[in-house]
Structures are given as structure tokens and as C-alpha cells.
Amino acid sequence: MLPLIKAYLHWKTKPATVKKALFARDFPEAPPRPGKERIKVASAQLELIKARNLGEYVDWLYYPLFEAQKRGAQLFLFPEYVTLPLLGLLPAVGEQDGGDLDPGEIFRFVSPFFTRVYKQVFSELARKAGIYIAGGSMLTVEDGNLFNQAHLYNPEGETLLKQKKMNLVPLESKWGVQPGSDLNVVEISGGWRLAMPVCMDATYFEVFRLAGASGADLVLVPIADINPDYSEHMALRGIWARVQEEPVYGIKSALVGDFFGFKFTGKAGIYAPGEITPDGEGVISEGKIPHQGDLVFAELSRSSLEEIKSKSISFPGNSYYNYLEKTYDNLTE
Amino acid sequence: MNQIKIGAISFQQKPSCFETYLEKLKIYLEKARFEELEIILLPGNIGVEEIVSEKEWFSCHQDIAKKLNSFLIPGPIKNSRGKWESVIFDRSGAEIGRQEEISRQKDGRIRVFPTELGNLGLALGRDLYLPEYGRVLGGMGADIVLAPLRDKEKSGAWRWALKGLWREVQQNQFWGIEAGCEIRPGGIFGPCEATRDRTGILNKGWGLIHAVFDPEKRKKAKESFPVAVQLSRPTVKNYLGIFSGSDE
Numbered sequence: 338m339l340p341l342i343k344a345y346l347h348w349k350t351k352p353a354t355v356k357k358a359l360f361a362r363d364f365p366e367a368p369p370r371p372g373k374e375r376i377k378v379a380s381a382q383l384e385l386i387k388a389r390n391l392g393e394y395v396d397w398l399y400y401p402l403f404e405a406q407k408r409g410a411q412l413f414l415f416p417e418y419v420t421l422p423l424l425g426l427l428p429a430v431g432e433q434d435g436g437d438l439d440p441g442e443i444f445r446f447v448s449p450f451f452t453r454v455y456k457q458v459f460s461e462l463a464r465k466a467g468i469y470i471a472g473g474s475m476l477t478v479e480d481g482n483l484f485n486q487a488h489l490y491n492p493e494g495e496t497l498l499k500q501k502k503m504n505l506v507p508l509e510s511k512w513g514v515q516p517g518s519d520l521n522v523v524e525i526s527g528g529w530r531l532a533m534p535v536c537m538d539a540t541y542f543e544v545f546r547l548a549g550a551s552g553a554d555l556v557l558v559p560i561a562d563i564n565p566d567y568s569e570h571m572a573l574r575g576i577w578a579r580v581q582e583e584p585v586y587g588i589k590s591a592l593v594g595d596f597f598g599f600k601f602t603g604k605a606g607i608y609a610p611g612e613i614t615p616d617g618e619g620v621i622s623e624g625k626i627p628h629q630g631d632l633v634f635a636e637l638s639r640s641s642l643e644e645i646k647s648k649s650i651s652f653p654g655n656s657y658y659n660y661l662e663k664t665y666d667n668l669t670e
Numbered sequence: 671m672n673q674i675k676i677g678a679i680s681f682q683q684k685p686s687c688f689e690t691y692l693e694k695l696k697i698y699l700e701k702a703r704f705e706e707l708e709i710i711l712l713p714g715n716i717g718v719e720e721i722v723s724e725k726e727w728f729s730c731h732q733d734i735a736k737k738l739n740s741f742l743i744p745g746p747i748k749n750s751r752g753k754w755e756s757v758i759f760d761r762s763g764a765e766i767g768r769q770e771e772i773s774r775q776k777d778g779r780i781r782v783f784p785t786e787l788g789n790l791g792l793a794l795g796r797d798l799y800l801p802e803y804g805r806v807l808g809g810m811g812a813d814i815v816l817a818p819l820r821d822k823e824k825s826g827a828w829r830w831a832l833k834g835l836w837r838e839v840q841q842n843q844f845w846g847i848e849a850g851c852e853i854r855p856g857g858i859f860g861p862c863e864a865t866r867d868r869t870g871i872l873n874k875g876w877g878l879i880h881a882v883f884d885p886e887k888r889k890k891a892k893e894s895f896p897v898a899v900q901l902s903r904p905t906v907k908n909y910l911g912i913f914s915g916s917d918e
Contacts, residue, residue, distance in 0.1 A: 503902050504905055505900060505902075506900065507896065507899075516902045517904075518902075537900065538905075541905060542841065543905050543906065543908075543909035544905060546801075547908055550912045568862065568868045568869075570832075570862055570868060570870050571868055573829065573840075574840045574841070574862070577829070578833075578837045578841070581837065582799070582801045582837075611825065612823075617825035617826075617830045618827040618828075618829045618830065619829055619830075620829070653773065656772075656775070656778060657806070658910070660780055660802075660806040660809075661802060663809065664806050665809070667809045667810075668808075
């Protein structure tokens with residue numbers, strides 16, 4: 338049975354099919370590249386679908402991107418687990434919910450096909466839209482290990498950055514996902530430096546300190562939270578809290594909706610240290626309803642960020658090192 | 671460990687002198703006695719601590735602790751080294767420890783004080799906004815962190831009030847109490863999963879506020895959201911690597 342399903346998936350996801358699905362999806366003229374002082378960013382709160390074919394999947398990604406690009410977005414972020422809708426391509430899966438299948442095994446099985454689609458679709462969308470696209474993350478197999486990995490593409494459609502999720506949620510550990518080890522930072526047009534930790538990574542200030550130490554101005558965080566009862570306060574424990582500690586802009590995308598018995602909730606948002614938002618809230622733009630699709634957009638200023646960087650509480654310095662070393666021995670033993 | 675009844679007193683306006691401070695306190699402390707609160711945090715940044723002597727400041731609060739039969743933490747005062755410092759008094763009025771604000775120092779010492787009510791830590795001034803400080807307190811086994819606020823910046827934004835101790839409570843899963851003067855109302859915090867409405871706020875407001883810390887709820891919160899367990903070793907190793915390139 339498995340070889341048959343493999344052949345079927347191979348056929349359903351072949352590059353020519355992806356190309357055909359993308360063929361008629363055009364964009365307005367590409368916006369200029371981000372400048373030194375300003376960058377226009379947008380992020381998606383995407384409601385899950387079960388894609389019956391690649392056309393449906395591409396449309397799901399295309400329409401919010403089109404809307405954002407039309408408004409001048411120069412950088413767009415998709416959510417974590419952005420290839421989940423492709424599970425709808427599996428025979429019989431489109432019509433039923435879950436069952437006793439081991440998710441880890443399923444993701445390993447579909448990884449070669451979904452990874453190929455991901456790379457082709459996001460690279461092509463970035464090239465056609467003429468903007469930077471963070472494709473969100475997907476489960477993918479590398480050297481026999483399962484990782485949760487996100488890619489960033491430049492307007493030429495080239496991969497600029499790959500980021501493996503470093504701090505997993507317990508469910509991912511149960512599925513056999515392996516953590517990544519390093520936070521990568523890349524520079525784009527205008528000298529903006531970007532890091533892209535994934536979801537749970539934003540629970541830890543240490544990750545944002547790493548981003549800050551590498552000169553990051555923007556930290557992109559794609560999320561997909563399984564949480565039927567969205568809580569505003571629980572959501573504040575992630576990216577919002579981190580940008581109050583380390584002066585960077587934070588951009589969050591979210592995957593929402595029901596999928597195989599799991600209920601995803603969350604809000605896309607664009608965040609900054611409270612001191613540089615007009616009302617002190619630290620929120621520049623945020624999705625409205627945590628279980629429905631939405632799009633957030635903002636124009637960010639470098640000089641505002643530089644001002645707060647110069648005033649903010651500095652990194653604590655070496656007097657903390659011994660304390661912290663002992664602390665982590667206690668915490669992770 | 672049993673449930674603990676704790677309280678915090680915050681002032682909406684600064685008292686004009688030391689006597690007014692004590693009069694204002696008296697009203698709330700009578701309520702605190704009635705509620706049989708076991709730990710009471712007093713506000714920082716009230717102004718009068720800058721005009722009384724360190725000796726006078728501590729001896730009067732020592733007496734209050736004894737009379738109330740409660741653990742008492744007065745707001746910080748500048749010590750003989752010129753550093754902001756707070757003290758914890760036990761039920762008998764005995765000093766069980768003191769903590770300086772360390773963020774402006776090269777050789778500051780961070781401490782956690784074991785008591786019959788659990789391990790207590792203090793977070794003063796800028797220390798409250800350095801996530802490293804909270805992480806160290808958590809690593810030292812702090813069960814309750816007390817923050818007599820010395821903040822100067824004011825904002826009506828509801829999220830602004832969560833930038834300090836609430837944020838530390840969430841990422842280290844201890845209990846937290848903050849009390850201030852004029853800047854923002856007091857707050858009593860716990861991990862979101864340990865509070866009924868999942869806000870992480872057990873109580874907030876001006877004057878005397880109180881709540882109960884339930885160790886069982888904290889234990890369950892840590893099991894359902896295992897923050898420390900999921901922190902990966904490579905993240906820690908890379909993070910500690912930043913220090914090798916940092917200056918004081």
C-alpha cells in the first residue's frame with residue numbers, strides 16, 4: 338500500500354503541477370527593496386484548510402500575500418506548520434479526521450514530497466511578488482532526523498536563511514522531532530538584520546538575547562499553537578514579552594482553525610518595545626479574532642528602534658555569568 | 671508546603687512625610703491583620719525613605735512585623751554603600767536577609783532566603799527588567815519573588831503593567847508580588863495555568879490587595895507548561911557564549 342501512496346503523492350506534488358498551480362497567480366509591480374530607515378512588513382494569520390490539490394494550497398498562500406504586496410509589503414511572514422494543508426492530498430485523509438495514526442511517522446513519510454512543494458512554492462512566490470518571504474515552517478527530514486524548519490527567500494527566489502526550531506513543545510518531542518542548535522541571523526536590503534526562531538523558541542529570553550547579540554533588528558516568529566481556548570495573557574508570554582526585554586521589532590504569524598481534531602488559535606502581530614509604541618502597549622498591529630484568518634501590516638522605523646536600543650537596559654555583563662552557569666545546570670539537569 | 675496568604679500595599683499618592691506614611695500604612699495593616707496575611711510587601715518609591723535614616727526606617731518596620739506576626743518587606747532605602755536595598759523581616763521582627771539592586775554593580779550578589787513559607791527572593795529597581803535576574807532567582811529555587819517598585823515611568827496601558835514581575839513569573843513559574851507608589855497598582859501574580867482565569871493575575875489594585883498561593887496549583891502549572899524542561903541545552907550553551915564577548 339505504501340509504495341502506491343508514495344507514487345500517488347509523487348504525482349500529486351510533481352514540480353510541473355506546482356508550476357501550473359502558480360502560473361496564473363500574478364502580482365502588482367514589485368515594491369522597492371527596504372531602505373535604511375523604513376521597512377514595510379506584513380504577516381499572516383492563516384485559517385487551516387485541507388487542500389485537495391496544489392491549486393487550493395497555492396491559493397491559500399497567494400491571496401493574503403497578494404493583498405499585502407498590493408499594500409507595499411517588502412517582507413511577508415507565513416506561519417509555522419505551513420505545509421499542514423497538504424495532508425489533504427493524501428487519499429482518504431481529506432474526508433476523515435485523524436484516527437490512531439502516529440503523526441511523527443506521517444510527517445516522516447510525507448516529508449520529501451511536502452518539502453519539495455514548500456521550496457518550490459515559496460521560492461516562486463517570493464520571485465513573482467518581488468519581496469522577501471519567510472515561508473513559515475514545516476516538518477522536514479534531514480540526515481534521517483525530523484526537524485521543524487523555516488526558510489527565508491529573497492526577491493530573487495533564493496534561500497537566504499534556514500532556521501530549525503531549537504526549543505520544542507512536548508508534543509513535538511513525543512513525535513520524534515529533533516531540536517536545532519543554532520540561531521541564524523541574516524542581513525537583507527537596507528541593512529536590516531533578521532532572525533527567525535520558531536514558536537516555542539520565543540518563550541525563552543535567551544533566544545532573543547542571541548538575536549540581539551548578532552545585531553538583529555527584526556525577529557520573525559511563525560507560530561501554530563494547539564489551544565482551543567485562546568488566552569490573551571498566555572499569548573503575551575511569547576514574542577511580546579521578548580521584545581520588551583531585548584529591543585527588536587517582533588513579527589508573528591499564526592496558523593489557526595480546526596485540523597484533524599486539533600484546534601489552533603493565535604493572532605498574527607507586529608510588536609515593539611512599549612516605549613516606542615504610541616500608547617505604551619508594545620503592539621503595533623495585531624489580528625482581531627484568534628480563530629479566523631487575518632492579515633497584519635506595519636511600516637517600521639529604524640531610528641525609533643535605535644533610539645530605544647541606546648536607552649534600554651544593557652546586557653547584564655559578566656558578573657552574571659557564574660550565576661547563570663549554575664542556574665542552567667539546575668534547570669536542565 | 672501549605673497555602674500561603676500574602677498581601678501587598680500600594681499608594682496612589684506619595685505620603686507627604688514619614689508620619690503620614692505610617693498613618694496611611696496603619697489603616698491597611700489593620701486589614702492585613704484581620705486577613706491573617708503571612709507575607710506583606712510594602713511599596714517602594716514613596717519619597718519619604720529618602721529623608722529618614724536607614725536605622726529609623728528598618729527599626730520601625732521591624733516593629734510592624736513583630737506586631738502583625740507576619741513576614742514584612744518594606745520598600746528599598748539607600749544603604750551606607752549608596753545602593754538601593756530591601757530587607758525581609760520574619761514574624762518575630764528578626765532580619766532574615768537583605769538584597770541590593772545589583773544591575774548597576776560589577777560584583778552584586780543575588781540571594782534567595784529560605785523561610786518556613788518557602789524560598790523568598792527580592793527584585794529591586796532595574797533588576798526586575800533584566801530577564802537574567804529572574805532566571806537566576808528561579809534557578810536558585812525562589813518560590814516567591816517580591817518587588818517593591820521604584821519605577822518612574824507611568825503608562826495607563828494594560829500590557830505595560832505586565833512588563834515587569836508578571837513577565838518574570840511566567841518564564842520562571844514562581845509566585846510574584848509587586849507594590850508601588852503612584853506609578854501602577856500592586857499586583858499578585860502566578861503562572862497563567864495556576865490562576866482561575868489564566869491571566870496570571872491573582873489580584874491587582876491600590877491599597878491592600880491579597881491572595882492565596884497554592885503550591886499544588888503551581889506544581890500542576892509547571893507540569894502542564896514545562897518551560898524549564900523544554901529549554902534546550904544548545905540554546906543555553908550558545909546564550910552563555912555571548913558573555914565571552916561582552917564587556918561589563
